[in-house]
Amino acid sequence: xxxxxxxxxxxxxxxxxxxxxxxxxxxxxxxxxxxxxxxxxxxxxxxxxxxxxxxxxxxxxxxxxxxxxxxxxxxxxxxxxxxxxxxxxxxxxxxxxxxxxxxxxxxxxxxxxxxxxxxxxxxxxxxxxxxxxxxxxxxxxxxxxxxxxxxxxxxxxxxxxxxxxxxxxxxxxxxxxxxxxxxxxxxxxxxxxxxxxxxxxxxxxxxxxxxxxxxxxxxxxxxxxxxxxxxxxxxxxxxxxx
Amino acid sequence: xxxxxxxxxxxxxxxxxxxxxxxxxxxxxxxxxxxxxxxxxxxxxxxxxxxxxxxxxxxxxxxxxxxxxxxxxxxxxxxxxxxxxxxxxxxxxxxxxxxxxxxxxxxxxxxxxxxxxxxxxxxxx
Numbered sequence: 001x002x003x004x005x006x007x008x009x010x011x012x013x014x015x016x017x018x019x020x021x022x023x024x025x026x027x028x029x030x031x032x033x034x035x036x037x038x039x040x041x042x043x044x045x046x047x048x049x050x051x052x053x054x055x056x057x058x059x060x061x062x063x064x065x066x067x068x069x070x071x072x073x074x075x076x077x078x079x080x081x082x083x084x085x086x087x088x089x090x091x092x093x094x095x096x097x098x099x100x101x102x103x104x105x106x107x108x109x110x111x112x113x114x115x116x117x118x119x120x121x122x123x124x125x126x127x128x129x130x131x132x133x134x135x136x137x138x139x140x141x142x143x144x145x146x147x148x149x150x151x152x153x154x155x156x157x158x159x160x161x162x163x164x165x166x167x168x169x170x171x172x173x174x175x176x177x178x179x180x181x182x183x184x185x186x187x188x189x190x191x192x193x194x195x196x197x198x199x200x201x202x203x204x205x206x207x208x209x210x211x212x213x214x215x216x217x218x219x220x221x222x223x224x225x226x227x228x229x230x231x232x233x234x235x236x237x238x239x240x241x242x
Numbered sequence: 243x244x245x246x247x248x249x250x251x252x253x254x255x256x257x258x259x260x261x262x263x264x265x266x267x268x269x270x271x272x273x274x275x276x277x278x279x280x281x282x283x284x285x286x287x288x289x290x291x292x293x294x295x296x297x298x299x300x301x302x303x304x305x306x307x308x309x310x311x312x313x314x315x316x317x318x319x320x321x322x323x324x325x326x327x328x329x330x331x332x333x334x335x336x337x338x339x340x341x342x343x344x345x346x347x348x349x350x351x352x353x354x355x356x357x358x359x360x361x362x363x364x365x366x367x
Contacts, residue, residue, distance in 0.1 A: 015328070023329045030329070037333055044340045048347045055351025056358075064290070080285055087278055095271045098319050102262055219321075226319045230312055237308040241285055242301050 032220045036227045039189075043231050046182045047238050053174045059166030061175045063240050066142075066162050071132035083240050086129045087232065093122025094229040101222045104215025109204060112218060116201040119225065123194040130187050134180070142176040179239065186235055189228050196221045262318065270318045277311050 015022050023030055054060050067083060068076040096118040103111035141148030147169070150158050155169045162172065200221050209215045281304060288294045317323035322330055 015326070022326070024326050025329060033329070033333055037336060040337075041340065044343070048340075048344055051344070052347040052351035052354075055348050056354035058355065064285075079290070080282065084278075084282055088275075091271070091274050091278065094315065094319055095267060098262060098267050099264065102264060102267065223320055226315055229319075230315050233308055233311050233315065237281075237304050241281060241304045 026216055029216070029220055029223070032223050036223060039227065040231075043182075043185070043234070046178075046185065047234060050178045050182065050238060053171070053178065057168055057171040057174070059163055059168040060171050061162045062164040063242075065164065066137075066175075067133075067240060069136050071129075071136055080240060082129070082133065083236065086126055086133075087236055089122055089126050089129065090229050090232050093119050093126065094226055096122060097222045097225045101215075101219050104209070104218040107210075107215065109207070109210055112204050112209075112215060113201065116197060116204065116218070120194055120197045120201065123190055123197065123225075127187060127190055127194070130183065130190075134183075137176075137179075142179070144177055144180050145173070147172045147176050182235060182239070186228070186231055189231065193221075193225050193228050196224060262321065266318070270314055273314055274311055277307050277314075281307050 025033075064079040068079050070078050070082045070085075096115045100112050100115035100119060103115060137143075147155075148158050148162075149155070156167055159167050159169065159172050200218055203209065203217065204215075209217060284294075284300065284303060289296050289300060294300060322333065
């Protein structure tokens with residue numbers, strides 16, 4: 001018998017030839033990635049609709065004039081400062097999340113618990129800030145389907161403080177609807193993230209991952225949490241800067 | 243053949259676990275902080291101070307900085323840079339559709355602006 005192996009019988013060892021995991025990632029983590037991709041499409045659709053509306057109107061509210069307050073400190077005169085604080089809080093909580101994942105790689109339960117608590121506090125602070133921002137805008141008269149309004153006064157006069165080039169009632173209404181819908185959908189994601197983080201924290205405290213031998217769950221929830229941060233980066237640019 | 247196979251697997255495993263040390267995490271954090279600070283500098287000092295007019299150039303700068311921030315978050319915090327080529331492709335290539343969608347919808351918006359804008363509208367006093 002010949003010992004030479006023909007070309008056909010040769011065992012292929014490529015990534016996609018079977019017998020191994022081509023993505024080299026655990027199933028749940030791949031599914032989390034695909035879920036986040038689809039979620040990114042949802043957020044993209046929202047933001048693209050915002051862009052379309054903005055392009056379609058002669059006038060659009062000037063974000064520098066709408067977002068001027070620092071709740072509890074100053075009513076107006078400080079554009080972007082409060083949202084800057086919120087952005088910093090969210091980036092910071094993203095960092096504490098990666099640090100929790102990193103501690104998980106070293107199977108250090110104590111550090112995972114510490115960083116998870118820090119992440120949860122960051123998330124709660126962010127949602128709290130958003131609640132204050134919403135309350136402030138609501139007091140000014142913005143809400144789903146409503147814009148600042150005074151009886152017997154032309155909308156042109158009431159809306160003047162929020163516009164720079166031209167004033168339009170319809171675009172103020174669109175802006176208000178889209179602001180509450182998009183930041184609301186994002187805030188809902190943050191809230192769900194906090195809930196997931198709390199569940200993971202308790203599972204860590206209950207030694208679930210210690211017994212499992214891996215802190216992979218922290219990584220999966222971490223992916224979700226970073227995604228929430230990522231969405232905020234875009235919301236921040238398109239609502240507050242541009 | 244066998245040794246070659248073992249070698250690739252071993253290499254993959256190190257590639258998967260390599261990545262984020264504490265030092266690297268903080269470095270990425272400072273990049274993100276610096277990019278955000280730059281955005282605020284443009285918005286508060288340059289635009290508000292009256293040095294530059296808010297317009298296409300400023301907006302493109304904001305969007306570039308945003309995409310750079312997004313890259314750092316996805317590549318390092320979400321660890322995508324250290325995953326296999328196949329996973330990176332299956333997650334990133336689909337966003338071509340989003341780029342197409344952006345082009346499509348903004349053109350539509352521009353069209354509506356010039357052809358259908360019958361709403362009450364006042365010029366700034």
